[in-house]
Amino acid sequence: xxxxxxxxxxxxxxxxxxxxxxxxxxxxxxxxxxxxxxxxxxxxxxxxxxxxxxxxxxxxxxxxxxxxxxxxxxxxxxxxxxxxxxxxxxxxxxxxxxxxxxxxxxxxxxxxxxxxxxxxxxxxxxxxxxxxxxxxxxxxxxxxxxxxxxxxxxxxxxxxxxxxxxxxxxxxxxxxxxxxxxxxxxxxxxxxxxxxxxxxxxxxxxxxxxxxxxxxxxxxxxxxxxxxxxxxxxxxxxxxxxxxxxxxxxxxxxxxxxxxxxxxxxxxxxxxxxxxxxxxxxxxxxx
Amino acid sequence: xxxxxxxxxxxxxxxxxxxxxxxxxxxxxxxxxxxxxxxxxxxxxxxxxxxxxxxxxxxxxxxxxxxxxxxxxxxxxxxxxxxxxxxxxxxxxxxxxxxxxxxxxxxxxxxxxxxxxxxxxxxxxxxxxxxxxxxxxxxxxxxxxxxxxxxxxxxxxxxxxxxxxxxxxxxxxxxxxxxxxxxxxxxxxxxxxxxxxxxxxxxxxxxxxxxxxxxxxxxxxxxxxxxxxxxxxxxxxxxxxxxxxxxxxxxxxxxxxxxxxxxxxxxxxxxxxxxxxxxxxxxxxxxxxxxxxxxxxxxxxxxxxxxxxxxxxxxxxxxxxxxxxxxxxxxxxxxxxxxxxxxxxxxxxxxxxxxxxxxxxxxxxxxxxxxxxxxxxxxxxxxxxxxxxxxxxxxxxxxx
Numbered sequence: 001x002x003x004x005x006x007x008x009x010x011x012x013x014x015x016x017x018x019x020x021x022x023x024x025x026x027x028x029x030x031x032x033x034x035x036x037x038x039x040x041x042x043x044x045x046x047x048x049x050x051x052x053x054x055x056x057x058x059x060x061x062x063x064x065x066x067x068x069x070x071x072x073x074x075x076x077x078x079x080x081x082x083x084x085x086x087x088x089x090x091x092x093x094x095x096x097x098x099x100x101x102x103x104x105x106x107x108x109x110x111x112x113x114x115x116x117x118x119x120x121x122x123x124x125x126x127x128x129x130x131x132x133x134x135x136x137x138x139x140x141x142x143x144x145x146x147x148x149x150x151x152x153x154x155x156x157x158x159x160x161x162x163x164x165x166x167x168x169x170x171x172x173x174x175x176x177x178x179x180x181x182x183x184x185x186x187x188x189x190x191x192x193x194x195x196x197x198x199x200x201x202x203x204x205x206x207x208x209x210x211x212x213x214x215x216x217x218x219x220x221x222x223x224x225x226x227x228x229x230x231x232x233x234x235x236x237x238x239x240x241x242x243x244x245x246x247x248x249x250x251x252x253x254x255x256x257x258x259x260x261x262x263x264x265x266x267x268x269x270x271x272x273x274x275x276x277x278x279x280x281x282x283x284x285x286x287x
Numbered sequence: 288x289x290x291x292x293x294x295x296x297x298x299x300x301x302x303x304x305x306x307x308x309x310x311x312x313x314x315x316x317x318x319x320x321x322x323x324x325x326x327x328x329x330x331x332x333x334x335x336x337x338x339x340x341x342x343x344x345x346x347x348x349x350x351x352x353x354x355x356x357x358x359x360x361x362x363x364x365x366x367x368x369x370x371x372x373x374x375x376x377x378x379x380x381x382x383x384x385x386x387x388x389x390x391x392x393x394x395x396x397x398x399x400x401x402x403x404x405x406x407x408x409x410x411x412x413x414x415x416x417x418x419x420x421x422x423x424x425x426x427x428x429x430x431x432x433x434x435x436x437x438x439x440x441x442x443x444x445x446x447x448x449x450x451x452x453x454x455x456x457x458x459x460x461x462x463x464x465x466x467x468x469x470x471x472x473x474x475x476x477x478x479x480x481x482x483x484x485x486x487x488x489x490x491x492x493x494x495x496x497x498x499x500x501x502x503x504x505x506x507x508x509x510x511x512x513x514x515x516x517x518x519x520x521x522x523x524x525x526x527x528x529x530x531x532x533x534x535x536x537x538x539x540x541x542x543x544x545x546x547x548x549x550x551x552x553x554x555x556x557x558x559x560x561x562x563x564x565x566x567x568x569x570x571x572x573x574x575x576x577x578x579x580x581x582x583x584x585x586x587x588x589x590x591x592x593x594x595x596x597x598x599x600x601x602x603x604x605x606x607x608x609x610x611x612x613x614x615x616x617x618x619x620x621x622x623x624x625x626x627x628x629x630x631x632x633x634x635x636x637x638x639x640x641x642x643x644x645x646x647x648x649x650x651x652x653x654x655x656x657x658x659x660x661x662x663x664x665x666x667x668x669x670x671x672x673x674x675x676x677x678x679x680x681x682x683x684x685x686x687x
Contacts, residue, residue, distance in 0.1 A: 003512045006537075010504035108371075111327045116372075118525035120532065122560040127536055136536030209501070210528045210558060214329040218501060253505035258496035259468055261505065 002132040007254045008247065013139045015246020020146035020204060021219055022226035023153060023238040024197030030233015031170040031190045032088060034095040038103040039223055040216035042195050045106065046072060046202020047211040048114050054121050054206075061121055061207050065145070069199040076195025080188040088187055103216075110213050118210035142204040147239075149200050153193070154235040166190050170233060228269045231279025240280050318354060318363045318626065320613070321384030321393045323405055328372025332554060333397040333605060337419060339597055340609035341365050341394070344617075347583040347593075354617050357624040363617075366390055370401075377401050381408035391626050392417070392616055395434075397605070399423040399470045406434040415619075415632045419612035420605055422571065423471050427652040433628075435635050435653045437612045437644070438604075441471075444547075444569040444660050445479040449486035451662060451674055452517065452543055452567075455683045459543065463492035463515035465506055465530075467522035475521040475547045483519075491515050496526075503530045504537065511539040521547040528558045535562045542685045543567060550665045553600055563665045565686040572604040572644055573661045573672045575680060582614040584643040601670075611644035 025039045046068045053059040053067070079102065080088075087094050125137040157163040168176040169186045177183050205211070222245070230241020245265055253261035272279065322341060325334030345365050348354060353362040366388050370377040377396055384390045385408070393409050395402040395418035402421035409416035410431045418426070418436040427436060453459050462483045466476025473495060480490055491513040496506060507530065510518060518541045520530050527549035534540065549555040550568040574591045584590040590610065594602040619634035620626065639648045648656045662674040664683060671681040 003508060006508045006511075007505060010502075010508060014502050014504065108327060111331060116327075116329050116331045117554050118528050118558055120528055120558040122558075124532075124535065124562075127538060129538065134537045136533070139536065210525050210532075212329075212525050214525055215501070222501065249502075250505045254509055257494040258465075258500060258503070258506045259494060262497050262500055 003254075005131075005133045007250050009133060009135060011247035011250030012243060013135070013143045013246070014250060015243035016143040016146040017139075017201075017204065017208070017242075018222055018226050018245050019150055019239045019242025020197070020201040022223040022230070022242055023150055023235055024194035024201070025220075025223040026227045026230070026233055026238045026241075027166075027197075027235075028191055028194040029227060031166055032084075032095075032187055033092055034084065034088065034099065034191075035092065036191075036194065037096060037099040037220065038106060039194070039198055040219035041103050041106045041110065041213075042072060042076075042198035043202040043205060043219050044211065044213055044216050045110065046199035047206040047209075048110065048202075049199075050203045050206040051119055051121055051211050052114075054123070055119075061123065061203060062141075064203050065200060068203050069196040072199030072202075073192045073196040077188050077192035079195070080191035081184070084191065085184050085187055107213060107216055114213070116213045118212040118214070120210045121206055123207070136208075138207045142208050145204055146201070149197065150235060150239050153197065157235060162186075162189055166193075225265055225269050228273060228279060231281040234281055237279055237281040244280065316359075316361055318356070318361050318392075318620070319388065319390045320363060320365050320616070321381070321388060321390035322365050322367045323370045323377050323380045323384065323393075323396050324367050325372040325396055325401070326367070326369035330372045330397050330401075332552075333420070334369075334372070336603070336605040337394070337397060337609040338367060339594075339599060340419075340602075340606045341367075341613060343593060343597070344583060344610045344613045348617065351583065354620055356620060356626060370396065374401060374404055378404050378408055381405045385409070385412045385414055390414070391628070392631070394419065394609075394612060395421060395436075399426045402426050402434075402436070403429070406431050409433050413628055413632075415616070415628055415635055417612045417616050417635070419609040423474050424652070424654065425470060425474070427654045431653065433632055435615070435638075435649050437608045437615060437647060437655050438571050439655050439657050439660060441475060441569075441660075442478060443657055444662070445475070445482035446485075447659065447674060448545065448567070448569065448662055449479075449482040449488065452683065453486050453488070456516075456542060456685060459516040460489055461491045461513070461515045462488045462517040462519060463510040463513055463541075464490060464494075465492070465503075465510065465518075465520045466495045467526055468495045468497050469523075472521035472523070472547065476519075479519050479521075488517070496522075503533050507533055507537055507539050511537065515541050517541055517543040517545065519545045519547070522549075524549060524552055524555050524558075528555060531559055531562055531566065540686055543683075544686055550663060550670055551603055553603065556665055556668060556670070561668075564667065565665065565684060567662065567664045567673070567683070570604045570661045570663055570670075572607045573663065573670070573678055574602055574607075575672055575678045576645065576661075577677070578641060578643055578645050580641045580643050582618070582640075582642050584610070584614075587643045590643045607644045611642045611647065614642050614644075615640065615647050 028036045049068050050061050050064040128135045165181045226241040231237035249261040252264035349362050353360040368380045370380045393416040395405045397420045399421045402418045403426045415433045421436050422438040422441045492510050527546045545567045551570040556563045576587045578587045623630040623634040659675040661672045663670050672678045
């Protein structure tokens, strides 16, 4: 029994992180119809900034939550405004190729500057345990923060003027433009928010995982699966998709061994694509 | 910044990534050795280790006037090309080195998988290729005539570990094995299972994890519930760092924790800090060995001293094996007295020499003969050899 509680908590903690990985990716895909191939690399960039700030300047990694996300927001805004906006109305393959190219540049730059050695922040903050179930402190913290960040994003989307503008553009771009919404700016802000979430996720990942460029593709893959499971372009969708994937991987890993955990997630993704292509929470509009 | 400017900057930056692809010039009195290396990408650290050792060797050889080929001294030139840890690119680059750069000989990149790719190309063109970091027999059982490798087969490692650990700690009864689904780690996991069973241990957990996994919590939780006395995990550094950390977080421990080959690399110890302590592993070489030889280094100590001047810390088995690979090639060229590829290949096959790295004698499949490989343990942040007795510096410490 204790093993099951442990497996379920492992799954939830991993799932929250998956949600955090996917939420920005889902937003850009849903609103801009861009599959952002850079997303994994942006997360790792956030991780590296956190790591080196900790290593050289002795800055507490959690403090970097105040610094890294704004920096990536800026980077995301510039990328969208200067480059991606030029092709944003083109077919999805064009934007995909552009972000793929940008990803190769960012990935290789990081390889040259940081090298691919797995590095880790050795700040062990212990674990919390009740009965035989152990909750590692850093993961617990990462989970809470990931959920909080996702919650804040949800709040911003629902209540702020910018959030409503993003939702309006997602629903009907032409109508939104006629209402006086500046589409290009909304696009840039959306992409920037996505990059900001990637940065925040990078900070959280740096606390719990070794930082290395080796896993950028892996993170992107997880974001894909979460989006398909949860439904595109919605914050609750990413949350549900992430938690579902975490639980699926954890339970199937326990039953059939870790070699089949990733497989099970992918099989479910295919089943869902055939039976419910909009995902668990997906719908035509946004929120 | 205007777009063209920004694009210009970015393309310049990415161009710099490929800057190491500079064309090699050809001269007639130089022996050209092609080296596809992973200088960027996932295996960049490992590729750079080979690079450093190749340069150390070449510097010493050229300082001595070069390699004697049929009475004439010829300088050596290493033609390095970065294949960016991309298997397909490794293949293209091996072709390019042979057909365009006209290299006389080739070295193989890091790891069993990429070695296999380059060896396949070399075989087609009949170019001798010497591999310094491939230890899986599945690379050498392809019937290749031109492939030679300086690492010994990894078969003996698990056997010696099982024997030694059960002798020192007879209370060990149960072992849990977790291996990565990949050429080398998987074979190490399978071999451990066989060795453990022969040593009378009960295998309470035996699973593999896929390459695309981000987290080990589930596997580790299951291992915990089987209460093993010995936890054995194989994989690459990033898997092992994560697995060891998650074990500490989830309060999973065992008297013996073995990770193949994490502690053989300094990166593993640096990334983990105190939790690396107590982890046992195996390596193919340790710098406390005391081999004397008539190669350009002369002895293990001399190599060690020379390596320290590079400012890269202690050398590991990759550094040593890479230098030994080129020494072996050098000896074969000298013996053949020509750069003829077939004759050098025959001389390589007949190799039976002592190097600073240890004895090198190739079996019929081109792999270095088996020998007792070092078993090591991290103790107070240092790698301490426990076995074999000639290099032993400490005894097995049980993890509390």
